[in-house]
Amino acid sequence: MSAQSRLRRRSDLDWTLGALIGRRAAEHGDRIALRAGDGTGLSYAELAERVAGVRTLLAERGLGVGGRVGLMLGNTPHYPVAWLGVVSAGMVAVPVNKRSGPVDARHQFDDGRVSLVLADDGTRDGAAAAAARSDRDITIERVAGEGWPHRPASPAASIPPAALANIQYTSGTTGLPKGCALSHRYWQHMGQAAVDLLELTGDSVLLTAQPFSYIDPLWNTAAALRAGAELVVLDGFHPSTFMRDVARFGVTVFYCLATMPVLLLRQPEAPHDRDHRLERVSCSAIPPQVHAELERRWGVPWSEVYGMTETGLNIAVLDEDHDALVGSGSLGTVLAHCEARVVDPDGSDVREGEVGELLLRGLGMMDGYVDDPAATAAFFADGWAHTGDLVVRDAE
Numbered sequence: 001m002s003a004q005s006r007l008r009r010r011s012d013l014d015w016t017l018g019a020l021i022g023r024r025a026a027e028h029g030d031r032i033a034l035r036a037g038d039g040t041g042l043s044y045a046e047l048a049e050r051v052a053g054v055r056t057l058l059a060e061r062g063l064g065v066g067g068r069v070g071l072m073l074g075n076t077p078h079y080p081v082a083w084l085g086v087v088s089a090g091m092v093a094v095p096v097n098k099r100s101g102p103v104d105a106r107h108q109f110d111d112g113r114v115s116l117v118l119a120d121d122g123t124r125d126g127a128a129a130a131a132a133r134s135d136r137d138i139t140i141e142r143v144a145g146e147g148w149p150h151r152p153a154s155p156a157a158s159i160p161p162a163a164l165a166n167i168q169y170t171s172g173t174t175g176l177p178k179g180c181a182l183s184h185r186y187w188q189h190m191g192q193a194a195v196d197l198l199e200l201t202g203d204s205v206l207l208t209a210q211p212f213s214y215i216d217p218l219w220n221t222a223a224a225l226r227a228g229a230e231l232v233v234l235d236g237f238h239p240s241t242f243m244r245d246v247a248r249f250g251v252t253v254f255y256c257l258a259t260m261p262v263l264l265l266r267q268p269e270a271p272h273d274r275d276h277r278l279e280r281v282s283c284s285a286i287p288p289q290v291h292a293e294l295e296r297r298w299g300v301p302w303s304e305v306y307g308m309t310e311t312g313l314n315i316a317v318l319d320e321d322h323d324a325l326v327g328s329g330s331l332g333t334v335l336a337h338c339e340a341r342v343v344d345p346d347g348s349d350v351r352e353g354e355v356g357e358l359l360l361r362g363l364g365m366m367d368g369y370v371d372d373p374a375a376t377a378a379f380f381a382d383g384w385a386h387t388g389d390l391v392v393r394d395a396e
Helices: 003-009 017-027 044-060 078-088 102-111 124-133 184-198 215-227 239-248 259-265 288-298 319-325 373-379
Strands: 032-036 041-043 068-072 092-095 116-119 139-142 164-169 179-183 205-208 230-233 253-257 280-284 302-308 312-316 338-343 355-362 385-392
Touching: 017 044, 017 078, 017 184, 017 215, 032 044, 041 044, 044 078, 068 078, 068 102, 068 124, 078 092, 078 215, 078 230, 102 124, 116 124, 124 139, 164 184, 164 215, 179 184, 184 215, 184 280, 184 312, 205 215, 215 230, 215 253, 239 259, 253 259, 259 288, 288 302, 302 319, 312 338, 373 385
Parallel strands: 032 230, 068 092, 068 116, 092 164, 116 139, 205 230, 205 253, 253 280, 280 302
Antiparallel strands: 032 041, 164 179, 302 312, 338 355, 355 385
C-alpha cells in the first residue's frame, strides 16, 4: 500500500496520545524510545512510567482535565516527557519558546489561559518574569534531575480523540501569535502521515534538533511513537557537530528546514559524511541551487515536504518523483488525505503554470484559532484553508 493511500485506512487514528503511549509500552517495553545527546536513553516502558508520573504531579498541583500548562523548557528528553504527561492527563499543552522575553511569553500565558508552567533551570527566571506581568495566578514548576518527575503513576485520562491537546502558537508575522487548536486526532494524523511518507518502522532512528516549542520536534515524537521507533533529541542545531551526531547515533532519517542544509554544507568534508545509516532526509525549503550537492555530499536523497501548523503535512516529493525533481524547487505531490487548489485573488482557480494562492482541505488539520472565530473563519473561508503561500501547479 502506498503512502498516498495508507492514511485513510488506519483505524488507530482515533487513539489518544495516552492510549498510544500505553500501547507502545506494552508492545515494545525494552526498546529505546528517547535518546539524549549524551547517549542516555529511555525505553518505551520507562517513557510510559515517566509520563504517568507527570500526570500525578499535575494532579498534586490541583489541575484536572482541560487545565492549561505552559511548557518553557530546553531541548532534553524532559520536554517530550512533559508534553506527553500533560496531554495524556487530558490537559492542554501550551509550548513557549525558551528564548521568549517576558512580553512575548506573557502573551502566550495569558492568551492560552495557563495556570502552571513547567520550566527548567535555564528558563525558570524568564518564565517567572513573564508570570509576574500577568494578571493570572501562574505557578512555575521546576523540571530538573535524572528521573524527573519522581512520582508514582497515574492513569491516562479518559478523553475523546477530538479533545484539545495543544495550543500551538504561530510565528506572529502578521501580528501577535495566534494559538492553533490541535487535538489528539491531529497528532495521530500528523504522526501517521510522517510514518507513511518516510516509511518508518520499529528499526528507524529519527533525530530532532529544532526547539520543541515549534511543531517539528512534536510531530517527530508522534511519528516515533506511531512507528515504535527511536527519537534522538539534541539540545540544539550545531552545524559543526550535527552530521557527526547523525552518524554516531545511527540515525536513519531526520527533518530539517531552510538554512540548516546551507550551514551543513559550509562544514569541512569528513569521514562521517558517508559513514552513517541515513536512508533519507526530509526538508522544507531545500535551496534548489545546493540540492544536488547535498545528495552528493551525504549520499542519500533529500526530499521536499510542505505543511503548516494549521494544516499538518500536506504535500511532499514522493520517492518515484525524487530524481526528476532534484534542484527544481518543487513541493511535490498533494498527499491523498488532502485536496489542493491554486486560486487568484477572487478565489477562482488559475490555469496550470499561473501563480496563485495555495488552498488546502482534508484530514488532520487544526480545529481553529483559539478564542478567535474571525481569524478562524478567514483562514477556513469557503471550507478551504487559505495558506497565504503563492505557488504554481503543473500538469503532474
